[in-house]
Amino acid sequence: MGKLTCLQTLQYFEVGIEQGRRLVELGRLENLRGELTIRGLQLVGNKEEAQTTYLQEKPNIYRMAYLWSHDEPEGCETNDKHVKIPLLGQLKFLRHLELVGFHKVECIGTTFYAIDGNNKGNIQVFPSLKELVLEDMPSLIEWKGVELIPTTNGGRDEVIGVRMFPGLEKLRITKCPLLKSTPNQFEILRELIIEGVDSGVPLLNLCSNLTSLVKLYLSDVKELTCLPDEILHNNVSLQFLSVSDCGEFREFPQSLYNLHSLKSLEISFCTNFSSFPVPSGENYWTSLQSLQLFVVMN
Incomplete structure (x- = not known):
C-alpha cells in the first residue's frame, strides 16, 4: 500500500499484521485527502508504529474515524497498552472526527491539539471541525482543554491565546461512563448529545459558556x-x-x-x-x- 505514493483517496484502511497492511503504510501516502477511516488499531505493534502515520502532515483530510475493535479472533494478539489519541488538532480541513473504542485511554491531553509553541499569533485548533464523536471509551476520565500556552518572543516570556473548536457545531459523547472533566471552549455548538456518562459534571462543564445550543x-x-x-x-x-x-x-x-x-x-x-x-x-x-x-x- 505504501508504494502508492500518488494515492489521494483512501476511504478505509484496515490495519493487519501482514506486509502492506501495517500502519506505517499510511505514513508514505503523503497526498491523501478527503475521508479516511482507520480500523483495527488494536493490532498496532508499539508506540513507535502508532506515530508513523504522520496524519498531522496530511492537512487535506476532512473526515476521519479511528475505530478500535475488541472482538479479535482467539490467538490474535492486541496491544491496548500502546493506545494513544492521535495528534490531529492542526488538520486545517478536518470537518468530522470520530474516536471509537479506545478502551484504555484515561485522558485526552493537550497533545491531542498538536499545538506549535513557535507560532507568534493566536492559535486555532481543529479550525474547520464541525462534528466530533467520542464513543465507547469506558476508561476516559479527563478531557483537557487549553486556553493559553507559554512561549518566548525575543527572550521575553509570553503567553499565546488558543481558540479551541471555533467552528464545532455538533458534539456526541457516548458510553464514556467515567468522564468527569471536559473543555468548555465551544463557541457555536448547536447540538450536544450525551449518552452513558455517569456524572452530570461534564454537562455542566460543556455548557458553562454556551449560548448557542439548539x-x-x-x-x-x-x-x-x-x-x-x-x-x-x-x-x-x-x-x-x-x-x-x-x-x-x-x-x-x-x-x-x-x-x-x-x-x-x-x-x-x-x-x-x-x-x-x-x-x-x-x-x-x-x-x-x-x-x-x-x-x-x-
Whole structure:
C-alpha cells in the first residue's frame, strides 16, 4: 500500500499484521485527502508504529474515524497498552472526527491539539471541525482543554491565546461512563448529545459558556438530578430537549419556561421525575409543537 505514493483517496484502511497492511503504510501516502477511516488499531505493534502515520502532515483530510475493535479472533494478539489519541488538532480541513473504542485511554491531553509553541499569533485548533464523536471509551476520565500556552518572543516570556473548536457545531459523547472533566471552549455548538456518562459534571462543564445550543439530548446520565439552571437560561434558542433513562432525574429549573423557541420536549423512562415547576406567567412555550412523556412514574 505504501508504494502508492500518488494515492489521494483512501476511504478505509484496515490495519493487519501482514506486509502492506501495517500502519506505517499510511505514513508514505503523503497526498491523501478527503475521508479516511482507520480500523483495527488494536493490532498496532508499539508506540513507535502508532506515530508513523504522520496524519498531522496530511492537512487535506476532512473526515476521519479511528475505530478500535475488541472482538479479535482467539490467538490474535492486541496491544491496548500502546493506545494513544492521535495528534490531529492542526488538520486545517478536518470537518468530522470520530474516536471509537479506545478502551484504555484515561485522558485526552493537550497533545491531542498538536499545538506549535513557535507560532507568534493566536492559535486555532481543529479550525474547520464541525462534528466530533467520542464513543465507547469506558476508561476516559479527563478531557483537557487549553486556553493559553507559554512561549518566548525575543527572550521575553509570553503567553499565546488558543481558540479551541471555533467552528464545532455538533458534539456526541457516548458510553464514556467515567468522564468527569471536559473543555468548555465551544463557541457555536448547536447540538450536544450525551449518552452513558455517569456524572452530570461534564454537562455542566460543556455548557458553562454556551449560548448557542439548539438541540440537547441526554440519555443514561445516571447522577443527573436536575438540569443546571444556567444551561437553559443562557441558551434561549434551544428548540429540542430530550431527557431519557436518567433514573435520578427529578425536575427542571424554572428557567425551562424561558425557552420561547422550544419546539420539542421529551422525558422518557426517568422513573424519579415528579413534576414541572409552576409557571410564573402565561406566555411560555409559545413555539412548542411536541410534548412527550413516557413511563416517568415509579
